[in-house]
Each structure stands twice: as structure tokens, then as C-alpha cells.
Amino acid sequence: MKEGYLEELKELLSEYSIKQDELEDILADYHEMIEDAKSKKMSDDEIIKMIGSPKQVVKDLSEELESGEEYIYYHRGGPKPERRDNRLTALMPFISVIIYFILGFGFNLWHPGWLVFLSIPMVAIVVNAFDKNAMNGLVALSPFIAVITYLILGFSMGAWHPGWLVFMIIPLMGILSGIKTMKFLSFLTAISPFIITITFIFIGTYTGVWNPYWLLFLLIPMIGILHEPKAWKVIVMELSFAIAIAGYLVSGYIFEEWVLGLFSFLIPIGVSILVSDDSFLVINVGNKTIWIMTLILGVIYIGLGILIPETWAYLWMIFLIIPVYAIVRYSSKSERIIAVMPFVSLIIFFSLGFFFTWWKFAWIAFLLIPMVAILKDNKK
Numbered sequence: 001m002k003e004g005y006l007e008e009l010k011e012l013l014s015e016y017s018i019k020q021d022e023l024e025d026i027l028a029d030y031h032e033m034i035e036d037a038k039s040k041k042m043s044d045d046e047i048i049k050m051i052g053s054p055k056q057v058v059k060d061l062s063e064e065l066e067s068g069e070e071y072i073y074y075h076r077g078g079p080k081p082e083r084r085d086n087r088l089t090a091l092m093p094f095i096s097v098i099i100y101f102i103l104g105f106g107f108n109l110w111h112p113g114w115l116v117f118l119s120i121p122m123v124a125i126v127v128n129a130f131d132k133n134a135m136n137g138l139v140a141l142s143p144f145i146a147v148i149t150y151l152i153l154g155f156s157m158g159a160w161h162p163g164w165l166v167f168m169i170i171p172l173m174g175i176l177s178g179i180k181t182m183k184f185l186s187f188l189t190a191i192s193p194f195i196i197t198i199t200f201i202f203i204g205t206y207t208g209v210w211n212p213y214w215l216l217f218l219l220i221p222m223i224g225i226l227h228e229p230k231a232w233k234v235i236v237m238e239l240s241f242a243i244a245i246a247g248y249l250v251s252g253y254i255f256e257e258w259v260l261g262l263f264s265f266l267i268p269i270g271v272s273i274l275v276s277d278d279s280f281l282v283i284n285v286g287n288k289t290i291w292i293m294t295l296i297l298g299v300i301y302i303g304l305g306i307l308i309p310e311t312w313a314y315l316w317m318i319f320l321i322i323p324v325y326a327i328v329r330y331s332s333k334s335e336r337i338i339a340v341m342p343f344v345s346l347i348i349f350f351s352l353g354f355f356f357t358w359w360k361f362a363w364i365a366f367l368l369i370p371m372v373a374i375l376k377d378n379k380k
Contacts, residue, residue, distance in 0.1 A: 002034045009054040013061075026061070089124045096120055112155055118144050142173040143370050150363050160359030162205045164349060167366045168194050171342035185226055192223050193323050197346075200316060210312030211305055212252065214298075215245055217319045221294045233275050240271040258306050262299055269295055294322055314354050317347050341369045 006027055013023055030051065037047045052060065096117050103113035122144050146167045153163035175190045196216045204210045218241060225237050244264040251261030269292075297318050305312045320343045327339045345365045352362035 002031070002038075005034065005048075005054060006031060009057060012054055012058045030057070089127050092120045092123045112151060115148055115151065118148060139173045139176075140370075142170045143367060146170055146366065147363060154360060161353060162201050164353065164359065164363060165198050165201060167346075167349070167363065168198055170366060170369055174342075185223075189223050189227070192220050193320070196220060197316075197320075204313060210316075211258070211302070212249060214301055214305070214312070214316060215248070217316070218245065218294070218298070220319075220322065236271060236275055237268065240268040244268050259303065262302055265295055265298065293325065297321060314350065317350060320347060338369075338373050341372045345369055 009030060010023070010027060013026065033051050034047060037050060042050070051057070096119055099116045100113055103109040103116065107113075122141060126141070146169055149166045150160075150163055153166070154160040157163075172191065172194055175187065175194075196219055200213055200216050203213050222238060222241050225234055225241075228234050228237070244267045247264030247267070248258075248261035251264065252258040301311075301315050301318060304315055324340055324343050328336055345368050348365040348368075349362045352365065353359040356362075
């Protein structure tokens with residue numbers, strides 16, 4: 001099955017103008033996915049269902065190959081795309097300087113008037129990206145929108161924290177850009193870590209209460225469970241989570257035994273062992289690691305939070321290990337570094353802001369996301 005699949009995929013991709021090393025990377029990624037699936041004793045039909053048929057793969061990749069649909073269409077015999085008028089892009093550095101000096105000398109707005117220089121890359125994006133795909137244009141603009149919004153919140157309202165959450169729009173826009181090719185459950189799984197983090201930080205910051213709101217992070221594996229094809233397993237596992245959470249809350253609020261309440265989570269652990277086979281809970285990955293990791297991190301977070309209450313406010317970052325591990329373990333090699341960068345940037349940013357109160361410029365860490373993407377693309 002593997003040889004035939006890869007041969008068909010190679011043949012379909014050969015219809016496009018694509019670099020040889022890029023072609024080899026794609027084939028290597030799918031070879032690795034098939035081998036990984038076979039190691040989990042998945043049938044050929046299950047593998048095809050998981051990774052898609054060669055035709056579907058090429059269809060999904062077509063928007064990302066080289067310079068996009070126009071490039072591919074042209075190299076497949078279509079008319080040559082019209083050359084864009086980039087005069088406005090070329091003029092923007094000069095226009096920005098003029099506007100900046102007017103704001104500075106005329107209105108003494110040297111700060112934050114310097115933000116006008118962000119219009120240089122933003123105009124280039126608008127001119128070159130939006131005519132192809134509006135969503136891709138928004139994705140490219142999101143770092144600039146986030147920076148401007150964050151600085152306005154910080155300088156005008158002093159809301160450096162939790163105003164930094166605006167940077168979450170960068171990975172969220174990236175996820176939304178692929179929504180057309182994603183099933184709803186896959187979309188929900190991808191977006192859940194960001195939504196839950198935003199909710200958790202807002203609640204903790206404005207109420208000063210971090211426990212037991214950390215339980216929100218359990219929604220991530222609970223959503224992942226929904227990928228399990230057998231309905232009875234989904235019901236059993238979700239019910240075990242519900243019982244464990246209820247037990248923890250009852251133990252804490254009624255008996256004031258938060259540490260003792262942690263033993264409630266042995267219930268989903270035991271149930272998962274009983275109902276598991278070669279595939280295991282989360283996104284049907286065939287690996288117990290993510291599930292066990294989630295429980296261990298939960299125990300660490302709660303235990304330290306109870307012993308050292310100050311840790312509730314920042315130790316939540318250890319839960320980001322879960323999506324990072326999943327990305328590194330199960331995504332293709334060519335996309336790993338780009339997919340991981342939002343989480344790395346978030347950890348760097350929050351650590352600098354929380355521990356050193358460097359909120360005003362720690363946001364620069366989020367620029368690592370587009371920078372890494374650019375370096376990766378140029379490497380190809």
C-alpha cells in the first residue's frame with residue numbers, strides 16, 4: 001500500500017512546478033506518517049482515512065506549493081498572472097518618514113508616532129497577499145495588528161498584563177486560515193489550547209483565583225477524546241473525567257482537602273487503561289504518552305499550587321508542553337518548528353513579563369513566529 005500511495009502522490013505532484021527537495025520532503029513526511037500508522041497496527045483503510053487520499057493531499061497542498069495557486073496555474077499552462085503595481089509598497093518608507101516627522105514636529109507625537117513605520121510591511125502585505133487570498137493576508141497582518149493593539153493597551157491604559165493576550169490572534173488566525181480543509185472536531189482540537197489559555201488568564205488576573213480554574217486545561221484532552229471512533233469509549237472516558245473533576249471539587253470545597261482530591265484523577269487513569277487498546281484516547285494517536293503527560297502535569301501544577309500558592313499564576317505554562325509534544329511527535333518535519341513557535345514565544349513572553357515585569361518590550365518574542373516562518377520558507 002505504501003509504495004503505491006507514494007508513487008501516486010509523486011505522480012500527482014509532478015504535474016506542478018515544484019522544487020525537487022520540496023517534493024522529497026513531502027514524500028518523506030507521508031512515508032513517515034504511513035510507517036507510524038502501520039506501527040500502530042492500523043489498516044490500509046484507516047491510514048487513508050487519517051492522512052487522506054493522494055488526490056486529497058495534493059488538493060490540500062496546492063494552495064501552499066511555491067507561490068500559491070497563481071504560480072501553479074501559470075506553470076500548468078494557464079495565462080501568466082498580471083504583474084502587480086508595487087509602486088505604493090516602494091513609496092511607503094518615504095511616506096512613513098514624512099508622516100512621522102509631521103507627527104513629531106507638528107504635534108510632539110514622536111511616541112507613539114513611530115508606529116507609523118509598521119505601515120511599511122503592512123502595505124506590502126495588503127498589496128501582495130489580499131488579492132490572492134484574503135485570509136492569508138489577515139494571517140500575515142496579524143503580528144502587526146497584535147503589536148499595535150498591545151502597545152496602545154499598554155501605553156494608554158497600562159494594561160500590559162493581560163493585554164498581551166492579544167498576541168493569541170497570531171496562531172488563531174493561522175488555524176482559521178486552514179479551516180476550509182479541517183473537520184470541525186480537528187479545528188476545535190487545534191484552537192482549544194489558545195481559547196482555554198485566554199480564559200484562564202483573564203479569570204485568574206481579574207479574580208485573583210487560579211484554583212480550581214486550572215481544570216479548564218482538562219478540556220484539551222477531553223476534546224481530544226472525541227476523536228475516538230468507538231462511541232462507548234468516548235462516553236466512558238468523558239464520564240470518568242466528569243467524576244474525577246466532581247470528586248476534586250467536592251474534596252476541596254466541602255472538606256478543604258485539595259491535595260486529597262487529586263486522587264480523584266486516578267479514576268480516568270484507571271478507566272483509560274481498562275478501555276485502551278493499541279489506540280489511546282487523544283486524537284487516536286496510538287500512544288499513551290499524551291494522556292499520562294496530561295495527568296502528571298496536572299498533579300504537578302495542583303500540588304505546587306497548594307504548597308506554594310504563588311505558582312498558580314505562572315506554572316500553568318507547563319500545560320503547553322502537551323501541544324508542543326503532540327506537534328513534535330505527530331506533525332510533519334517540515335512544519336514542526338513553525339507550529340511550535342507560538343507556544344515557545346508565549347512562554348518567553350510571559351516569563352519575561354511576569355518574572356521581570358518587562359511587559360513593555362517582551363512582546364518582541366512573538367515576532368519569532370513570522371521570523372521563523374520566513375526563514376523556513378527561504379530555506380526551501
